[in-house]
Amino acid sequence: MIHSSGATGKTEDSASSENAPVNDPMTGENGIDFPIIELLFFAYRDFTSDPDQILAQYGFGRAHHRVVHFVNRMPGLTVAELLDVLQITKQSLARVLKQLLDTGHIVQVQGRQDRRQRKLYPTPKGRALSLALAAPQSRRIAKALRDVEQGDRQAIERFLRGMVNPELRAQIDKLPHGNRAKDNGDYRDG
Amino acid sequence: MIHSSGATGKTEDSASSENAPVNDPMTGENGIDFPIIELLFFAYRDFTSDPDQILAQYGFGRAHHRVVHFVNRMPGLTVAELLDVLQITKQSLARVLKQLLDTGHIVQVQGRQDRRQRKLYPTPKGRALSLALAAPQSRRIAKALRDVEQGDRQAIERFLRGMVNPELRAQIDKLPHGNRAKDNGDYRDG
DNA sequence: TTATTTACGTCAACATAGCTGACATAAATA
DNA sequence: TATTTATGTCAGCTATGTTGACGTAAATAA
Numbered sequence: 001m002i003h004s005s006g007a008t009g010k011t012e013d014s015a016s017s018e019n020a021p022v023n024d025p026m027t028g029e030n031g032i033d034f035p036i037i038e039l040l041f042f043a044y045r046d047f048t049s050d051p052d053q054i055l056a057q058y059g060f061g062r063a064h065h066r067v068v069h070f071v072n073r074m075p076g077l078t079v080a081e082l083l084d085v086l087q088i089t090k091q092s093l094a095r096v097l098k099q100l101l102d103t104g105h106i107v108q109v110q111g112r113q114d115r116r117q118r119k120l121y122p123t124p125k126g127r128a129l130s131l132a133l134a135a136p137q138s139r140r141i142a143k144a145l146r147d148v149e150q151g152d153r154q155a156i157e158r159f160l161r162g163m164v165n166p167e168l169r170a171q172i173d174k175l176p177h178g179n180r181a182k183d184n185g186d187y188r189d190g
Numbered sequence: 191m192i193h194s195s196g197a198t199g200k201t202e203d204s205a206s207s208e209n210a211p212v213n214d215p216m217t218g219e220n221g222i223d224f225p226i227i228e229l230l231f232f233a234y235r236d237f238t239s240d241p242d243q244i245l246a247q248y249g250f251g252r253a254h255h256r257v258v259h260f261v262n263r264m265p266g267l268t269v270a271e272l273l274d275v276l277q278i279t280k281q282s283l284a285r286v287l288k289q290l291l292d293t294g295h296i297v298q299v300q301g302r303q304d305r306r307q308r309k310l311y312p313t314p315k316g317r318a319l320s321l322a323l324a325a326p327q328s329r330r331i332a333k334a335l336r337d338v339e340q341g342d343r344q345a346i347e348r349f350l351r352g353m354v355n356p357e358l359r360a361q362i363d364k365l366p367h368g369n370r371a372k373d374n375g376d377y378r379d380g
Numbered sequence: 381t382t383a384t385t386t387a388c389g390t391c392a393a394c395a396t397a398g399c400t401g402a403c404a405t406a407a408a409t410a
Numbered sequence: 411t412a413t414t415t416a417t418g419t420c421a422g423c424t425a426t427g428t429t430g431a432c433g434t435a436a437a438t439a440a
């Protein structure tokens with residue numbers, strides 16, 4: 001049933017019944033920060049659209065992207081560690097991980113100390129894919145940073161970090177943070 | 191089949207075959223901005239986790255959140271306009287919109303000028319839900335902004351805006367941008 | 381040694397949220 | 411009158427998440 005504008009519509013009726021349409025837009029009067037809420041939505045929507053197009057060519061989705069990204073950033077991490085970062089169940093991971101293994105983007109290496117562990121490494125093919133996915137995102141970021149002053153980068157990083165649950169910020173700190181000379185060898189020795 | 195560390199593992203073998211595991215972590219050497227790529231991922235992951243918990247109590251998901259949010263921010267917008275903002279198909283929208291109509295969070299009003307249009311309005315119930323979902327997100331943002339200098343907010347907004355596809359930035363400008371006195375009446379007259 | 385716990389894999393069933401394609405209807409417009 | 415537009419709807423498919431149950435090998439505790 002459609003509310004005809006002449007039936008229960010507020011405009012002519014002015015009845016403030018239970019299900020009357022609310023006409024005034026929700027604004028920041030109530031102290032809510034709509035500008036940043038919405039900017040985050042739009043920014044993230046377009047930020048993820050870049051890799052989506054590349055992934056589609058491989059028959060992959062965002063789930064594959066996340067897996068291949070973190071395996072490349074933390075080579076040698078275990079399945080359990082990856083689940084921790086992604087915050088999904090092992091059954092969810094299993095599907096996409098299997099595909100990435102089958103297509104030769106990722107390989108598993110049995111842990112030496114703990115042979116129950118399956119340490120995940122990218123192959124050269126997996127590394128290339130990960131870089132290809134990151135490139136357009138990085139270009140988008142570089143463009144957006146041109147709109148702000150030098151030195152504002154630090155504020156942006158601090159803000160984004162502040163948006164993360166405090167107990168999960170350790171995950172960020174674990175990632176390699178250098179543009180400096182590479183220190184070869186496993187991300188973390190196993 | 192698992193790569194045993196003694197079989198084709200690079201460590202002992204040092205063979206650089208096709209599918210050899212890559213041991214060195216992907217870093218910013220190649221000019222890619224990993225810190226911000228990852229901060230966006232983690233920030234958005236936790237940013238959306240707040241409303242997810244509330245939505246679960248209603249049997250709703252993120253799709254419902256987006257719909258109820260934009261209907262509250264732009265009361266009277268048409269189905270076509272909503273599809274434009276959400277960038278999804280009408281079949282996708284249909285399911286969640288039907289639920290929000292059935293549960294009395296949103297009502298439709300036939301357009302007066304163009305009677306084919308179904309203009310969407312929140313009910314008081316829908317307005318309350320939208321505010322309840324926005325509240326924890328706004329609190330998270332306020333906390334994160336405490337980590338930066340006053341005046342950095344503008345840089346953050348500019349950066350996020352710069353992340354959006356230029357041709358879609360008009361969508362942001364359409365949203366009400368005031369903390370100022372409300373100007374009652376439809377978001378845009380129909 | 382034996383028992384338990386841990387890391388991982390897998391099967392089955394299910395839910396959400398997106399998609400394409402096809403078709404219907406009412407209202408606006410040419 | 412014919413066509414286009416705004417919207418709704420049916421059917422089926424895909425991707426990505428979930429829970430629950432069970433199995434196996436290896437590490438660890440008793």
